[in-house]
Amino acid sequence: MNKLDLQKKAVDIRKGIVSSVHSAKAGHPGGSLSAADIFTYLYFEELHVDPKNPKDENRDRFVLSKGHTAPGYYSALAERGFFPVEDLLTLRHIGSYLQGHPDMKHIPGVDMSSGSLGQGLSAAVGMALAAKMSGKKYRTYCLCGDGEIQEGQIWEAAMFAGHRKLDNLVVIVDNNNLQIDGTVEDVCSPYPIDKKFEAFNFHVINIDGNDFDQIDAAFKEAKATKGMPTAIIAHTVKGKGVSFMENNVGWHGKAPNDEEYAIAMEELEKAGDVLCQK
Numbered sequence: 001m002n003k004l005d006l007q008k009k010a011v012d013i014r015k016g017i018v019s020s021v022h023s024a025k026a027g028h029p030g031g032s033l034s035a036a037d038i039f040t041y042l043y044f045e046e047l048h049v050d051p052k053n054p055k056d057e058n059r060d061r062f063v064l065s066k067g068h069t070a071p072g073y074y075s076a077l078a079e080r081g082f083f084p085v086e087d088l089l090t091l092r093h094i095g096s097y098l099q100g101h102p103d104m105k106h107i108p109g110v111d112m113s114s115g116s117l118g119q120g121l122s123a124a125v126g127m128a129l130a131a132k133m134s135g136k137k138y139r140t141y142c143l144c145g146d147g148e149i150q151e152g153q154i155w156e157a158a159m160f161a162g163h164r165k166l167d168n169l170v171v172i173v174d175n176n177n178l179q180i181d182g183t184v185e186d187v188c189s190p191y192p193i194d195k196k197f198e199a200f201n202f203h204v205i206n207i208d209g210n211d212f213d214q215i216d217a218a219f220k221e222a223k224a225t226k227g228m229p230t231a232i233i234a235h236t237v238k239g240k241g242v243s244f245m246e247n248n249v250g251w252h253g254k255a256p257n258d259e260e261y262a263i264a265m266e267e268l269e270k271a272g273d274v275l276c277q278k
Contacts, residue, residue: 065120
């Protein structure tokens, strides 16, 4: 996809996030929206995956370590064709396969169940190591939250990945600077994030995680990096794309009411219209 098409798709993914969380009357829109451009690039440009064969042993792997941002993940999977877009409106409903956190047993395209923060990177490291040991060419990607990396298990996994020189592993940190209780620096500062990953023998790239040019360049650089894993520190805006949610910690984990939903969807519709005129 070219940049314009990616931007249009990102708007569709954001619509899916807002619609699904509104329908569920619960969920996590803020971090889903901040990572929407990352999800878009991964599923429409970077990942070698096939919705018709989601268990292909040679597919690239993706682990959503910050599992509460499942609305963004699900919206990307639906847009990519893993399941019907209409099913997004069943998010968190009783009997739906789209529950509050990703479930690899029931959702096509999900490689790892997640939700307990800090654990996803360990699983991703295992996948990357398995590829190395079996001579497979697939790559593994893991999306973490900047609040999540306050968990010690993240750094145990990072130490192992760096030591094993897992250059088929890319860790993306969605650095929107907000978590449920406030700014990450006030709750328990993980900064400087880049220097910490460098200390664990990672190649580190800092980018604007809501800019497709920078996202594209970072993933290409990661693919060209040999002998060490890559960490992409994606500086993003929490709630990106919905004005009243942007940089507002209150939208970490609550659903819009009917009036807020209408405003959000109108803003996203206008954003899409502007892109269609280019």
